[in-house]
Amino acid sequence: MVFLRRLFKNRKWLIPVMFLIISVSVVNITLKREYVFKSLETPLLTALSPVQKTLSDLGFTIRETLNTIPQFFYLKQENEALKNQVAELLQYKQNLVEYQKENQELRSLLGFRNRSFQYDLEAAEVIARDPGNWFNVITIDKGESHGIEKDMAVITDKGLVGYILSTTSNTSKVMLITDERSSVSAMIQRTRDNGVVKGTIDPAPNGYLKMVFLPHDANLVKGDIVISSGLGGLIPKGIVIGEVEEANKESYELMQYAIIKPSVDFLKLERVFVIKGEKEAN
Numbered sequence: 001m002v003f004l005r006r007l008f009k010n011r012k013w014l015i016p017v018m019f020l021i022i023s024v025s026v027v028n029i030t031l032k033r034e035y036v037f038k039s040l041e042t043p044l045l046t047a048l049s050p051v052q053k054t055l056s057d058l059g060f061t062i063r064e065t066l067n068t069i070p071q072f073f074y075l076k077q078e079n080e081a082l083k084n085q086v087a088e089l090l091q092y093k094q095n096l097v098e099y100q101k102e103n104q105e106l107r108s109l110l111g112f113r114n115r116s117f118q119y120d121l122e123a124a125e126v127i128a129r130d131p132g133n134w135f136n137v138i139t140i141d142k143g144e145s146h147g148i149e150k151d152m153a154v155i156t157d158k159g160l161v162g163y164i165l166s167t168t169s170n171t172s173k174v175m176l177i178t179d180e181r182s183s184v185s186a187m188i189q190r191t192r193d194n195g196v197v198k199g200t201i202d203p204a205p206n207g208y209l210k211m212v213f214l215p216h217d218a219n220l221v222k223g224d225i226v227i228s229s230g231l232g233g234l235i236p237k238g239i240v241i242g243e244v245e246e247a248n249k250e251s252y253e254l255m256q257y258a259i260i261k262p263s264v265d266f267l268k269l270e271r272v273f274v275i276k277g278e279k280e281a282n
Contacts, residue, residue: 119236121273122146127171136179136199138162140272143170151234153275159240159263160184160228161272172274176266177241178207185231186211186241193218194229197241197260209242209260216256220247226260236275 124146128139142148144167154161154174162176175182182199195214204210211226224244230237242260249256 120276138174140172143167143172145169147276148172153235154272185229186226187229189225189227204259211258211260214256
């Protein structure tokens with residue numbers, strides 16, 4: 001008792017002594033009542049298990065999300081880069097297709113030029129069309145400085161295009177054979193019947209030709225080839241003009257006419273040759 005009274009009087013020792021007593025008591029109880037804590041352990045862990053799983057899943061989700069953010073930006077950049085590469089490849093493909101078409105056309109024109117050894121040909125490109133005469137007048141990039149003169153015939157490897165209407169130093173206007181003012185001496189290749197091919201005039205549909213002054217007894221059939229006859233000296237003989245679509249008697253029945261489909265596609269005309277004359281035989 002005397003010890004306790006001294007202890008309570010000396011308060012600086014009170015707290016350490018009380019802590020020591022409590023610790024010893026807890027250890028004593030734990031050793032003696034170990035089964036009590038073990039019986040509480042399982043229910044407590046079971047009760048906390050869902051919470052623990054939820055927290056674990058939440059932590060995993062947060063960690064995965066944080067890991068995904070840099071990957072998202074990387075994939076976005078990669079996607080943009082791939083889009084640019086695809087656009088470049090498509091452009092290369094379009095250029096390649098255009099080059100292949102141009103190469104094929106140039107080869108065809110070169111072959112035609114080599115076959116047409118009897119003519120002095122000047123190659124030219126179509127650089128403009130008359131807005132008011134889309135089917136009738138075009139402008140080419142060759143003129144007087146290249147030896148081009150008025151009334152020279154203009155052709156492609158497919159056939160007759162027209163003839164020179166006017167010239168400047170470096171350009172020329174070409175009247176197409178579809179122009180209603182155009183008139184070309186022609187013949188049916190199979191029957192040798194002569195006539196004159198006019199531009200698009202009644203009753204020829206737009207873009208077609210009308211061949212007039214054909215003999216009333218001319219035996220024309222659809223598909224007959226029409227060529228230039230060379231009469232008049234404007235267009236050399238033997239150049240293909242087109243083919244017969246249909247033949248009909250004129251109203252006075254002394255002659256007949258034919259509707260001609262041109263051999264040249266004037267809407268897709270890009271390159272032509274101008275016949276400057278005939279080469280002298282060696």
